Every structure is written in C-alpha cells, then in structure tokens.
Amino acid sequence: MSRTIIALDFSSREETLAFLKQFDEPVYVKIGMELTYACGLDIVRDIKAMGHKVFLDLKLHDIPNTVKGGMKNLAKLGVDIVNCHCAGGIAMMKAAKEGILEGTPEGQEPAKLIGVTILTSVSQEAMNEELGIEGTVLDTVKRYARNAKEAGLDGVVCSVHEAKAIHEACGEDFLTVTPGIRLAGGSADDQKRIATPLYAREQGCDMIVVGRSITKSDDPKAAYDMIEKEISDGRI
Numbered sequence: 731m732s733r734t735i736i737a738l739d740f741s742s743r744e745e746t747l748a749f750l751k752q753f754d755e756p757v758y759v760k761i762g763m764e765l766t767y768a769c770g771l772d773i774v775r776d777i778k779a780m781g782h783k784v785f786l787d788l789k790l791h792d793i794p795n796t797v798k799g800g801m802k803n804l805a806k807l808g809v810d811i812v813n814c815h816c817a818g819g820i821a822m823m824k825a826a827k828e829g830i831l832e833g834t835p836e837g838q839e840p841a842k843l844i845g846v847t848i849l850t851s852v853s854q855e856a857m858n859e860e861l862g863i864e865g866t867v868l869d870t871v872k873r874y875a876r877n878a879k880e881a882g883l884d885g886v887v888c889s890v891h892e893a894k895a896i897h898e899a900c901g902e903d904f905l906t907v908t909p910g911i912r913l914a915g916g917s918a919d920d921q922k923r924i925a926t927p928l929y930a931r932e933q934g935c936d937m938i939v940v941g942r943s944i945t946k947s948d949d950p951k952a953a954y955d956m957i958e959k960e961i962s963d964g965r966i
Contacts, residue, residue: 732758734927734958735785735907737941738777741768747776752951756781758810760939763788774807783810785907785939789846791815794825801829801843809841811907813887816845816874823881842905844885845878847871847892850910868892872899879904885936890925893935902934909939913957927960935961 735758740746746765750757759782765773766788777784786809790797797814804812814826827843834840848857848871857863863870871892876899878886885905888896893906908930930938938961940954947953 732783732958733937733961734758734954735760735937735939736944736954737762737909737939738765739941739945740765743769743773743776746773747780749945749950750777750780750782753954756783757954758783758785758937760785760787760941771807774809778808785809785811785813786841787813789813789815790826791818792822794818794822797822798825798829798832801826802833805830805833805841806835808835808838811842811844813844813846816847816878816886820877820881823878823883827882842884843882844887844905844907845874845881845883846887847874847878848888850889868895872896875900875904890930890933890935890938893930893933897934905936906934907937907939908935911938911940911943911957913943913953927957931961 737760738746739762740749741764759777761774761784774784774786786804790800791814797818801812814823816823823845830840830843848867854867857867857870871888872895875886875896879900885907886896887907887909889910890908893908896906897904911925911927911930913926927938940957944950944953944957
C-alpha cells in the first residue's frame with residue numbers, strides 16, 4: 731500500500747480529474763475542505779470510481795450526536811480514512827466511531843478514523859498564548875493521542891516530529907498520518923512544523939500527506955514516485 735497521500739488542493743472537479751489522469755495506477759489522495767466545498771461530496775464518488783483510495787479530511791468537531799450523524803453519512807461514501815478533531819473530547823470521538831460503524835454498508839470495510847491533534851500550522855507560541863494550552867506541543871499531542879486511542883480511533887494526524895513519541899505512547903499499530911511534508915529546499919508556505927519524506931521515514935511515520943511538492947511539480951508522477959520511494963525505503 732502506498733504510504734504517500736496526495737493532497738488534492740484544487741478548486742474544481744475538472745482540474746482534479748485532469749490531474750489524476752496523469753497516474754496510471756490507483757493512488758491515495760486527500761480530499762479536504764477546499765475541494766469538497768467547491769464540488770460537494772460527489773467528487774468523492776468520482777474519485778472512488780476511478781479506483782483511488784480516499785482520505786476525507788473534513789475534521790469534524792461538534793457535539794457528539796452531531797458528529798455521529800455526520801460520520802454515519804460519510805461512511806456511506808466508501809472512503810478509506812476520515813477524521814475528527816481530538817479537541818472535541820473522548821465522548822465526541824467515540825460517537826464518531828459509532829457513526830462510522832453504523833453507516834458503513836454491509837460487506838464494506840469501515841473507514842479508518844483518525845484524530846487531528848495540533849495542526850502543523852500552529853506553533854508552540856500560538857498554542858500557549860493564543861489557544862491558552864500550557865506545556866509543550868509534544869505534551870499536548872501525546873495527551874490527545876492517548877485520548878484518541880481510548881476512544882477507539884485507529885490513529886492520529888500529527889507532525890513528523892511527534893510520530894515516534896506517539897508510537898511509544900500508543901503502540902506501533904496506532905496509525906500516524908503526517909502532513910507538513912516538503913522536499914528538501916522546498917517552501918514551508920503556511921506550515922510551521924515541517925519535514926522531508928526521508929526524515930518522516932526515520933521518525934517512523936506510517937503515512938505522509940504531500941500537496942504542493944507533487945501537485946505543483948512540472949512532473950507530478952515523477953515527484954510522487956520519488957517521494958514514495960524515499961518514504962518507503964529511504965533511497966531516492
């Protein structure tokens with residue numbers, strides 16, 4: 731299975747499907763708010779029909795009953811990974827898991843549910859001073875990860891720098907999905923806690939999310955192949 735998830739940060743169905751036609755084999759893709767809000771959930775159905783695996787990145791965060799109902803409907807789409815915010819608490823995360831299990835059609839594999847810890851755009855200073863959360867980012871991420879495991883989630887979204895500590899706290903089979911990946915020398919853009927694919931591999935990340943380094947490349951397929959090789963065996 732691919733360990734590289736391509737972030738489809740596009741604003742139209744046409745642009746998205748044209749991009750995916752460059753890949754002759756199924757890949758793992760992330761559909762986030764930008765594309766979902768532009769095209770609706772039909773874009774998920776379109777991409778699944780092409781044979782690709784989908785991480786639906788909508789970060790549900792609301793009262794437990796509302797999140798359960800939302801997840802119940804998202805489960806019907808046949809996505810492979812979906813997420814919610816750990817900050818919603820253990821009861822909310824449990825409700826999210828219940829919604830997925832109840833909404834998954836008979837005979838279909840339930841989507842993996844992962845919790846968003848601290849966004850990779852949030853710095854230590856912002857977490858302490860703006861969000862009012864004391865301590866280090868790592869301490870908070872580990873606390874959120876333990877809560878996610880207690881709630882029955884399959885893993886978390888975290889930065890590369892926290893993956894090793896999360897596996898130590900929650901076990902090697904607890905999935906770590908890490909955004910903020912850039913090729914060496916690439917721009918950080920709006921991310922604060924970033925890393926290269928090779929460093930992600932060294933830190934034990936299970937899956938990485940890569941956007942601009944692939945989608946803005948002159949040769950997206952070649953960029954994807956290089957990143958997938960680097961995260962999988964450490965060689966380019």
